[in-house]
Amino acid sequence: MCAKQETSSxxxxxxxxxxxxxxxIRCMAHESARIGMQTMDRFKPFGRRRFVxxxxxxxxxxAQGRGRLLAASNSPSELTGPDFHxxxxxxxxxxxxxxxxxxxxxxxxxxxxxxMRQGDVVxxxxxxxxxxxxxxxxxxxxLPADMDGVPGLSFxxxxxxxxxxxxxxxxxxxxxxxxxxxxxxxxxxxxxxIIVERRGGERHGADREHTLLFSDWTDHDPxxxxxxxxxxxxxxxxxxxxxxxxLADVRKQGFSKAAADRRMWGxxxxxxxxxxxxxAYAYTYLLNGATPATNWTGLFKPGERVRLxxxxxxxxxxxxxxxxxxxLTVVATDGQDVExxxxxxxRIGTAEVYDVVVTPGDAAYTIFxxxxxxxxxxxxxxxxxxxxxxxxxxxxxxxxxxxxxxxxHHEGMDHSSMDMSAMPxxxxxxxxxxxxxxxxxxxxxxxxxDPGVGLRDNGRRVLTYADLAxxxxxxxxxxxxxxxELHLTGHMERYIWSFNGQKFSDAEPLRFTxxxxxxxxxxxxxxxxxxxxxxxxxxxLTDMAGSFVARKHTVVVxxxxxxxxxxxxxxxxxxxYHCHLLYHMEAGMFREVVVA
Amino acid sequence: xxxAWLVACAIALAGRAFAQTPDQGExxxxxxxxxxxxxxxxxxxxxxxxMGMDDRKRFGKVMFDRLEWRDTEPSSVxxxxxxxxxxxxxxxxxxxxxxxxxxxxxxxxxxxxNHIVSAWWSTRLGVRWDVGDEPTQGWVxxxxxxxxxxxxxxxxxxYVGDGGRTALRLSTEYDLLLTQQLVLQPAxxxxxxGEDDPERxxxxxxxxxxxxxxxRYEFRxxxxxxxxxxxxxxxxxxxxxxxxxxxxxxxxxxxAGLRAWF
Numbered sequence: 001m002c003a004k005q006e007t008s009s010x011x012x013x014x015x016x017x018x019x020x021x022x023x024x025i026r027c028m029a030h031e032s033a034r035i036g037m038q039t040m041d042r043f044k045p046f047g048r049r050r051f052v053x054x055x056x057x058x059x060x061x062x063a064q065g066r067g068r069l070l071a072a073s074n075s076p077s078e079l080t081g082p083d084f085h086x087x088x089x090x091x092x093x094x095x096x097x098x099x100x101x102x103x104x105x106x107x108x109x110x111x112x113x114x115x116m117r118q119g120d121v122v123x124x125x126x127x128x129x130x131x132x133x134x135x136x137x138x139x140x141x142x143l144p145a146d147m148d149g150v151p152g153l154s155f156x157x158x159x160x161x162x163x164x165x166x167x168x169x170x171x172x173x174x175x176x177x178x179x180x181x182x183x184x185x186x187x188x189x190x191x192x193x194i195i196v197e198r199r200g201g202e203r204h205g206a207d208r209e210h211t212l213l214f215s216d217w218t219d220h221d222p223x224x225x226x227x228x229x230x231x232x233x234x235x236x237x238x239x240x241x242x243x244x245x246x247l248a249d250v251r252k253q254g255f256s257k258a259a260a261d262r263r264m265w266g267x268x269x270x271x272x273x274x275x276x277x278x279x280a281y282a283y284t285y286l287l288n289g290a291t292p293a294t295n296w297t298g299l300f301k302p303g304e305r306v307r308l309x310x311x312x313x314x315x316x317x318x319x320x321x322x323x324x325x326x327x328l329t330v331v332a333t334d335g336q337d338v339e340x341x342x343x344x345x346x347r348i349g350t351a352e353v354y355d356v357v358v359t360p361g362d363a364a365y366t367i368f369x370x371x372x373x374x375x376x377x378x379x380x381x382x383x384x385x386x387x388x389x390x391x392x393x394x395x396x397x398x399x400x401x402x403x404x405x406x407x408x409h410h411e412g413m414d415h416s417s418m419d420m421s422a423m424p425x426x427x428x429x430x431x432x433x434x435x436x437x438x439x440x441x442x443x444x445x446x447x448x449x450d451p452g453v454g455l456r457d458n459g460r461r462v463l464t465y466a467d468l469a470x471x472x473x474x475x476x477x478x479x480x481x482x483x484x485e486l487h488l489t490g491h492m493e494r495y496i497w498s499f500n501g502q503k504f505s506d507a508e509p510l511r512f513t514x515x516x517x518x519x520x521x522x523x524x525x526x527x528x529x530x531x532x533x534x535x536x537x538x539x540x541l542t543d544m545a546g547s548f549v550a551r552k553h554t555v556v557v558x559x560x561x562x563x564x565x566x567x568x569x570x571x572x573x574x575x576x577y578h579c580h581l582l583y584h585m586e587a588g589m590f591r592e593v594v595v596a
Numbered sequence: 597x598x599x600a601w602l603v604a605c606a607i608a609l610a611g612r613a614f615a616q617t618p619d620q621g622e623x624x625x626x627x628x629x630x631x632x633x634x635x636x637x638x639x640x641x642x643x644x645x646x647m648g649m650d651d652r653k654r655f656g657k658v659m660f661d662r663l664e665w666r667d668t669e670p671s672s673v674x675x676x677x678x679x680x681x682x683x684x685x686x687x688x689x690x691x692x693x694x695x696x697x698x699x700x701x702x703x704x705x706x707x708x709x710n711h712i713v714s715a716w717w718s719t720r721l722g723v724r725w726d727v728g729d730e731p732t733q734g735w736v737x738x739x740x741x742x743x744x745x746x747x748x749x750x751x752x753x754x755y756v757g758d759g760g761r762t763a764l765r766l767s768t769e770y771d772l773l774l775t776q777q778l779v780l781q782p783a784x785x786x787x788x789x790g791e792d793d794p795e796r797x798x799x800x801x802x803x804x805x806x807x808x809x810x811x812r813y814e815f816r817x818x819x820x821x822x823x824x825x826x827x828x829x830x831x832x833x834x835x836x837x838x839x840x841x842x843x844x845x846x847x848x849x850x851x852a853g854l855r856a857w858f
Contacts, residue, residue, distance in 0.1 A: 132648075133646070133648065142625070142626070142627075142628050143628050144628045144629045144630065144631045144632065145628070145630075145631040145634075146631035146632055146633045146634070147631075150647070151646045151647050151648065152635060152638070152643040152644075152646040152647040152649075153635065153647075154631075154635070155633070155635060156635060156646060157646055168628075169626075171625075171626035172624070172625075172626075181647075182647075182648040183648030183649065184648075227655050230655045231655065231657045231857070232817060232857075235817050238776045239776075240773055240776060241773070242773040242774060242775055242776065243772055243773060243774050243780075244774070244775070263746070266745055266746035266747055267745045267746070268745075269716060269743055269745065269746075269747060435685070435712040435713055435714050435715055435718075436684060436685075436712075437715060438715050438716075472623075472624060475624070475625035476625075491715065493743065494684060494712070496651075496684050503651045503652075503684075504649075504651050505640055505644070505650075505651050505652050536628070538625070568627075570627035570628075571627065571628045572628075572630040572631065573630065573631045573634070574634070574635070585649065586649055586650075586651065587651055588651035590649065590651075
């Protein structure tokens with residue numbers, strides 16, 4: 001019954017070489033910390049360089065209860081199905097020089113990689129040794145509603161001291177992840193990768209693979225972060241425009257233009273620098289649980305095709321990922337194989353998954369994942385031999401949101417050249433005119449080929465949703481019989497988030513008829529980028545013309561954007577539907593979906 | 597290794613060919629079985645508790661906006677502080693402002709129900725007490741507070757007190773970021789009264805104005821010492837009452853203080 005626990009080595013010996021000793025990690029960390037320092041001077045407040053970089057030498061994790069010292073593993077350890085046993089405990093950790101407590105599975109942050117086979121019935125026993133309730137959600141899995149792991153909707157949660165057994169058939173394949181769906185446990189470490197091996201072998205073959213799980217660790221109590229956002233929502237934003245920036249704009253654009261710009265933003269009481277609610281002021285970005293200074297390293301043999309399974313397991317962060325010197329051939333998103341497309345960089349939204357294939361030569365390469373607000377980065381290395389490092393690039397300058405991002409084409413647009421009647425009409429729910437909504441998008445953008453704020457015209461080929469084409473087409477070729485329009489709404493200053501101007505507590509569940517095919521239209525009436533996750537059913541993204549683009553479990557909607565996807569409601573039961581930014585979900589950007 | 601590569605290529609090619617079949621997505625997807633168990637019907641609070649997710653949770657904040665020493669003659673201590681507790685829509689709002697000169701104290705204390713009514717404005721309905729060396733005076737207060745275009749904080753409150761006395765208070769402030777941590781804050785407060793109250797040096801009509809300019813450094817967001825100047829001006833009867841009491845109705849002073857919150 002008990003699952004076999006392996007270290008990261010797989011059966012073939014070439015893979016085993018990816019395991020490095022801790023001594024090697026430490027040696028590299030010193031070197032990398034030195035390199036990293038040079039790039040970090042833009043974020044100086046409060047002398048928190050070490051905080052952003054993490055503690056060189058790796059986080060030492062003391063496995064609670066057993067009292068033995070575990071070094072932060074270089075790769076997440078791996079469990080192979082079909083039977084798994086996961087134990088959830090508190091775990092003392094130290095990523096930045098400050099002793100903290102994480103919530104860990106089998107004594108690990110991130111939780112162990114679960115390797116399953118398509119077609120297997122898996123049994124996962126989860127034992128809760130915490131003093132509070134817990135849960136595990138299998139993100140992106142199509143499974144019976146009572147196995148989905150959302151307390152209050154799927155089941156009653158896992159009470160302290162008890163074991164819950166999940167059992168379901170795995171009909172899909174690809175890269176997924178799992179995480180707690182209870183309060184802020186995901187923020188403090190309860191997340192891990194899942195690989196479901198495809199029956200009949202991978203479509204896009206590779207000689208080797210590494211899982212890259214990005215996350216955002218904080219030394220702060222997540223309850224405190226949430227309360228702080230309620231007290232002062234721009235608390236973590238240290239990239240605001242200053243009087244000096246105004247003077248610089250006056251020099252560049254002239255006084256009247258600079259002043260008009262301030263008047264416009266000020267008039268809306270919006271902040272064009274609002275790219276992330278929680279920044280590196282509170283976060284240390286991790287790659288496979290390693291800080292930038294610790295420098296997670298994945299090994300390869302030159303010339304091999306290496307499949308990288310990128311998972312954004314963070315609570316609040318978007319990452320712009322690139323590996324200078326390597327082209328990324330995107331072969332799957334959210335576990336679903338796509339027509340290969342080659343790019344230099346991709347933005348991975350919170351909870352999204354991308355599989356890319358790279359073909360490195362005989363050199364070291366830096367995996368560089370800047371947070372969207374450019375306050376920090378996660379970093380690792382791909383190298384043919386342990387101990388090698390490559391240059392860590394400087395972070396890009398922080399971008400500003402524009403009026404176009406807000407779906408308000410006030411300035412610099414020639415309206416006469418546009419056919420206004422072709423623009424989709426904004427259709428706001430009455431509650432959107434209430435006190436908990438601070439803006440509405442009247443002219444949303446419908447383009448899927450926009451890489452998003454901070455990635456436009458950066459000289460690199462950046463992936464967009466328009467580049468995706470899931471192989472095999474939609475799961476259901478019926479045309480959508482009806483349309484549900486939902487607006488992503490919020491009030492930044494009051495830190496309230498909602499759909500259609502209604503928080504979860506004030507909203508009725510969305511009701512889908514069993515087996516109907518429907519279209520969901522999302523309009524982002526906020527200035528933030530939201531990753532929207534529907535449990536239990538695929539979100540099949542379509543373009544403006546309604547043609548199938550990609551099958552996803554988490555759909556990123558940019559500020560002022562309108563996009564749509566089709567859903568086949570073939571999963572009976574109650575499901576969660578929410579923004580995957582953890583504090584947005586907690587603040588009300590959540591709906592129950594009932595399929596009956 | 598070489599053969600593995602060939603196999604991988606073959607699979608990849610086969611996959612591509614396979615992908616041309618239009619209904620492959622349909623064939624690969626297997627709808628889930630219906631759930632064997634369902635959670636019981638529950639009220640919002642039970643569900644929120646079980647989910648560990650409560651968007652009606654209440655929060656609180658205590659803000660010492662100004663806790664300052666003033667270089668007046670003689671020197672004085674002045675404070676302005678507020679606190680709130682509640683949910684997104686309704687909050688209990690408490691506010692106090694006052695000064696301590698020599699051994700004399702005067703303070704305004706207010707408690708109100710703060711209710712958000714629009715995206716940027718809330719109403720405040722409550723009571724005010726003027727306390728200190730003079731006998732305590734009570735008022736009923738009705739005000740609006742919010743963020744005006746341009747990120748200008750604004751509060752306007754009307755008061756009706758014992759015996760039909762009336763008063764009006766307006767206050768506004770703005771944060772100008774010199775850097776991410778160095779903030780220049782102009783602030784203005786104006787008081788007007790319906791009738792004279794010589795004991796408190798209050799004259800009917802526009803009574804007094806305070807204009808301050810404070811430069812704070814946020815060591816942390818919550819902890820910011822500051823230096824500044826403050827100009828107090830009394831008008832009309834208020835000015836006369838002040839002069840009669842030996843006070844200067846037009847006074848500029850340096851201030852040093854602390855802005856802190858939690």
